[in-house]
Amino acid sequence: MDKLELKALGKINLGLDVLGRRENGYHDVRMVMQTLYLYDNVTLQKKSAPGIEIDSNLFYLPNDEDNIAWKAAKLLIDEFDIKDGIRIHLDKHIPVAAGMAGGSSNAAAVLYGMNQMFRLGLSQKELMERGVKLGADVPYCIMRGTVLAEGIGEKLTQLPPMIKCPVLIAKPSISVSTKFVYQNLKLDEQTNHPDIDALMKDIREKDFDGVCAHMGNVLESVTIPNYPVIAEIKQQMMRSGAKASMMSGSGPTVFGLFEDGETAYFTNLPIKAMVKEMQDGGIPASVSNTAGTFVCNHVMYGIMYMIDKKYPNIKGGFIHVPYIPSQVVTKPNMPSMSASDITKGLELSIKAAVENKEDVKAVGGEIC
Numbered sequence: 001m002d003k004l005e006l007k008a009l010g011k012i013n014l015g016l017d018v019l020g021r022r023e024n025g026y027h028d029v030r031m032v033m034q035t036l037y038l039y040d041n042v043t044l045q046k047k048s049a050p051g052i053e054i055d056s057n058l059f060y061l062p063n064d065e066d067n068i069a070w071k072a073a074k075l076l077i078d079e080f081d082i083k084d085g086i087r088i089h090l091d092k093h094i095p096v097a098a099g100m101a102g103g104s105s106n107a108a109a110v111l112y113g114m115n116q117m118f119r120l121g122l123s124q125k126e127l128m129e130r131g132v133k134l135g136a137d138v139p140y141c142i143m144r145g146t147v148l149a150e151g152i153g154e155k156l157t158q159l160p161p162m163i164k165c166p167v168l169i170a171k172p173s174i175s176v177s178t179k180f181v182y183q184n185l186k187l188d189e190q191t192n193h194p195d196i197d198a199l200m201k202d203i204r205e206k207d208f209d210g211v212c213a214h215m216g217n218v219l220e221s222v223t224i225p226n227y228p229v230i231a232e233i234k235q236q237m238m239r240s241g242a243k244a245s246m247m248s249g250s251g252p253t254v255f256g257l258f259e260d261g262e263t264a265y266f267t268n269l270p271i272k273a274m275v276k277e278m279q280d281g282g283i284p285a286s287v288s289n290t291a292g293t294f295v296c297n298h299v300m301y302g303i304m305y306m307i308d309k310k311y312p313n314i315k316g317g318f319i320h321v322p323y324i325p326s327q328v329v330t331k332p333n334m335p336s337m338s339a340s341d342i343t344k345g346l347e348l349s350i351k352a353a354v355e356n357k358e359d360v361k362a363v364g365g366e367i368c
Contacts, residue, residue: 002046004113007039008105009144010094011137012167012248012255015199016217018185022152027182030196031149032203033140034162038169040102041091042069042109044117046084052077056090068103071134072110079130082118095171099249101137108141128156146203148196163206166258168237172229174252181222181250193218212244212257223251230254 015032022028047053052073054063064070073086088110094102111131115122122130124142131138136153146159194216202210224231230247233254237245242256 001117004044004117006042006044006109006113008042008094008102008109008141009039010036010100010102010105010169011140012036012100012169012253013217014146014162014203014211014215014246015194015196016219016249017193017196018182018187018218020187026152027185028151029149029153031153032159032196032199033147033149035144035146036100036167036169038094038100038167040094040106040109042106042113043089043091044110044113045087045089046117047087049085050083051085052088053085054088054090056092058090058092058096061090061092061096068134068138069106069110072107072131072138073114075130075133076111076114076118076120080118080120082114084118086114095169095253097175098169098171098253099251100169100253101141104135104137105141107131107134107138111138112142148200159200160204162203163208163211165208168242168256168258169253170233170237170255171253172227172233174227174229176223176227176251178250181219184222185219186221191218192216192221208243208257208259215244215246215257217247217249219250220247223247227252 011033013031014034015030017030019028019030052070054067054070054073056063061067062070065074069088069090073088076082077086090106092102094100094105096102108127108131111127114120115127128139128142131142132154139154140147140149140156143156143158146162148157148159149155150157195214199211199214199216201207202214220230224247230252234245234247234256237254237256240256242258245254245256247254
């Protein structure tokens, strides 16, 4: 086996509670984590020359030992004295620095793939033991699915699968320090703790309404007051038809859960009515019938459309676009575009999001 193509799946937290702080500074947590069918494509290929080569479709990602996928390959090469080299290509679709374990999932895919490619014979448990050396989320990304994480996040218990439903993910281009969030978290009698036991019961009973009712993240009490855009995105998702919306992890990513059926396309309003609503609010948006597919292919159910700098008073406007290739959100007076033009334009938008901190990007996936 000289080449292997893998899907590295992202994750969200359906519930996150913090129980207390240890003397060493770490916090005891209870979290319900969930894999999403929103993924990066990871391609591994043997090469005759020793060493690790890594590249990606995002120009700003490191292509050396600062990339966790590179570290995963190095770990196995050193331990098993692998003589062949490895070439790693990352086709990234999971938002970067979003708390969705994109990097950890890439590392997990490299561990899994090299175990297969070089016939190392490691079990899932043995892969997870090596993964924790790279990052706290790597063992979960190897296990996948619906999982209860306890302790400092290292104790994993598989739960029954969560009911399948579409998910919209929105990440504002702001940086949130996990250390800052945990340091400023106040745990007292006033703290609103999510009911993790009730959430797990709902998952076991396939009670979608119950899951939506019992979702909760204690860290929102710190992150939202410091970054109000997170609350704005949550509110917009709920207005647009989400059954529940919550910040994942310490932020800034926000996700919304939607029902199956026609509402799975992330709206209870006709798309034209949503566009008109934005236009009435001063947001320059329109609908084009230009054919094309989004850069995230079939897992891209929606795209968040952020406002130009000349509209500084509008911070959270966006449109949810049903996944119909013939409907694409564009600016007014935008010329017709081919599918390749749209793909190129979205790639440029991703680049612009790095440079323009006001941008927000969103993607969609499914519980899997």
